[in-house]
Amino acid sequence: MIINKEKCIGCGDCVPYCVMGAISLSGEFATIDLHECVECGVCIRADVCPVDAIEQQPLEWPRSLRSFFSDPTAKHPDTGLAGRGTAEMKTNDVTGRFKSGEVGVGIELGRPGLGTWFTDVEKVAMAIAPLGLQWEPENPTTPLIVDKSTGKLQDDVLNEKALSAILEFIMPSEKLEELLKALDKVAKEIDTVFSLEIITKVEPDGSMPNIEKAMELGYEPMPNPKVNVGLGRPKFNG
Ligand code: SF4
Ligand code: SF4
Structure with a gap:
């Protein structure tokens, strides 16, 4: 993800939305640390930028892998x-x-x-x-x-x-x-x-x-199982 410095007005509204803390304000603009950014798209989907300055740059392999693993869409x-x-x-x-x-x-x-x-x-x-x-x-x-x-x-x-x-x-x-x-x-x-x-x-x-x-062996399971509620028909016997 990148920030278009031609548009950014440095309001900082996007900063708290980054799940990796990769957005920071420096001078009059926000910047994204591309080393830490996982291309999850949360900042752009949050739709908080008043001037639409957050933009998705083209993602080539292998950087595109970040998006596949981090962006649920x-x-x-x-x-x-x-x-x-x-x-x-x-x-x-x-x-x-x-x-x-x-x-x-x-x-x-x-x-x-x-x-x-x-x-x-x-x-x-x-x-x-x-x-x-x-x-x-x-x-x-x-x-x-x-x-x-x-x-x-x-x-x-x-x-x-x-x-x-x-x-x-x-x-x-x-x-x-x-x-x-x-x-x-x-x-x-x-x-x-x-x-x-x-x-x-x-x-x-x-x-x-x-x-x-x-x-x-000393491991205590967390009581948060996912339970099926009978919406499927078994594809196997036994
Ligand atoms: S894409 Fe995700 S990790 Fe990257 S700047 Fe936006 S919220 Fe942060
Ligand atoms: S919300 Fe938009 S204008 Fe405000 S700092 Fe972030 S990118 Fe810049």
Whole structure:
């Protein structure tokens, strides 16, 4: 995003709307720090500039990646979908992606005000890839992983930043402890925050072995699940 200095009157109205704190007033104009700007479009959609001085510059690859991962109205070229993760996380009762004996995992890096560099996304991917993961093919981060066995990302995206990016995969439940240990270690080596989502099938007796295992290991799940309300018809048996 850029500010047209021919139009800007330096009122400062746009400054508090930037989710990354990338807009500042210098002299008589506002300026955007393009290093920190994640091209989320919030400032322009807020429609607060009295003189329409906030403008979207043409975005070439790889900078366009910032927009795909940060602007909920931008479509990912790889998935054709707007948004950052996939629907699979929230619709497992319908799609049956994660079976008994498996655990679905989402690792969501970055938050407003902080964001995430793709170097940190790569560090986390490389820390966990040796566990033998089945990367979610429809997640927009997955195509950026050029070596699925090591978690290496393509080089041209590493200097890009996004509001957040989600690593999403399935793994055998018995690897959960190793995953949590690997994440504990890599969390100290990155310059952002992440949340861990454990997607688990509820067994016929009502138990959730993956959650119980995580609790045994000292992790307390946050009570904020997303629950389906029967709007879909299961596409699988069992
Ligand atoms: S596009 Fe987003 S990050 Fe960039 S200046 Fe606007 S609000 Fe800030
Ligand atoms: S709201 Fe518009 S005129 Fe005011 S500082 Fe921002 S860009 Fe400049």
